[in-house]
Amino acid sequence: MRSVTVTSIRPRSRADATPAARAAGGKIYTPYKYWFYLPAAVLYGVLFVVPTFASFYYSLTRWTLFDSKFIGLDNFRLFFSEPQLVKGFTNTLIYAFVTSGSKVVLGLLLAVLLTSRIVGRAYLRSVVFFPVLASTIGVAIMFTVLMNPERGLINGALGLIGIDGPGWLTDPRYALMSVALVDVWKGVGLATLIYIAGIVSIPREYMEAARVDGAGAWETFRRIVLPLSRPATVTVIILSLIGGLRSFELIWVMTRGGPGFTSDVIASVIYKQYQAGFYGLSTAGNVVLFLVVTAIVLPLSWFLNRKEVDM
Template identity: 65%
Template sequence: MATVTPAKAASRIEDEPGSGGRTTQKSPYPYWFLVPGGLIFAVFFLVPSVMAFYFSLTRWTLFDQEFIGFDNYVQFFREPALASGLWHTVVYAGVTSGLKVVLGMALAVLLTGPIIGRGFLRSVAFFPVLVSTIGVGLTFQVLMHPTKGVINQALDLIGVTGPAWLVDPSWALLSVALVDVWQGVGLATVIYMAGILSIPGEYFEAAKVDGAGAWHRFRHVTLPLAKPATISVIILSLIGGLRKFDLIWAMTKGGPGFTSDVMASVVYKQYQAGFYGLSTAGNVVLFLLVIVLVLPLFWFFNRREETR
């Protein structure tokens, strides 16, 4: 038996059967393609993340800093307004994510079926995604005015008294969430449409031959085979809901009071007030919240897919 020297082991040169005696060498060259991406990831993600965690442990300004340990985090969770922002963030993300899944699936089933003007309706469903979020917020701020808004005036015509959407503390956060769903459901619809159209037509034909109606075809064919699209919609909408700021700030600025404040708006307000260390701690809490909620969910869905 031939001995393999360390030099041969390092070079990884081997003879391939049928190659005419030619030798192939595994070159490390392709790994160099990872270096630019790794540097960009380190410079723009890893380094700022580490610095943000450090500055969350300090009381800092642009000119000096003082290490205070976890005092910022203690103060963060002791402040009722700050702690309520954490709860509002979870509620907002849950409501928007759930509605986008349900409405996105319903619209996708409708827009992949044999309906008149299907191409035009698909464009209409996706159009709100293309509109500026700030523009959407300012527009619906006018439309949802308690007395002069078009929405409440339309409800009055059918004998329904509309709520004070953005003024009533019990409605403010939900009102912004509904506008968020209106703007973002188009993206969920496109993802679901891609998932449904990728299902082979033989499955639907076989279900029809077996006598399955529209509901049974949806339940036993469309719903399970479009599961990858459902996972994508849940993860993307949940991350977007947890990080939402621009729409909430444009419509309510966290008001009335603190009833529609979420983590991002709380962090912004603390930064405006000059509490830089406290706002940095809030950013770290938001970052950890996204990881704690999204990563286990992503792992759970992928594990279920692998066990099938």
């Protein structure tokens, strides 16, 4: 009978490993897994990084489709010296803070209502969210008709109860806020959905404990729902603020920045300058808008998330 010799295989010690393997804790290093990042990195670079740096350069030039001339910061000086451009910058800040604040408050109240035990709760949730799915241009056209000062349904309904409706989109005092009201109507459904997700994730034990302790609806909301839905609040604030600062479609379709320049925002000012052939000036406006969004959103996001962690 033939004897079989079994040779024991000694595993490689850490000392026998290559320097790269020792640096990786004994595992063999390979760059293969990082190759999967390459397609996304290329797309990000082509669609965002390159256009961003190109915009910064062309904002310092007077350019056409076939030629460009470097003029330094003249475009930015002109941008902030024109009254209508400064008005658009101011309107952008007002519009963004009004719409984002309204979405936070209304979204939270609607979410509390739609997570309570009411009849037709699922149907009401779909009704509240439906405007989010509607086309922005379609919503703008619909409300332009509804807000017509002479033949609009809104003023017609107000006239039935003896109220003389204003020129929602033709009166300089109301134009910007009228568009902001439409923006809130269209976007509050998304804020409500985010708040609903935050509220239903709160452990039921907290609610039961509050009920046992005799806490009423207001105390439960103030002590439990409001603090524990803070992540949802942060998300709604950031998303709404970015959307408000970048708003263009509603304002352009409903008022085109009018009457005069009273409802212009940065985006509509940029578009008007581009239509007039001032490409360098419109590019400078894009850079200003980018810097404004970054300067407001990034510190605010850091502050809100830091406060959330501290809690």
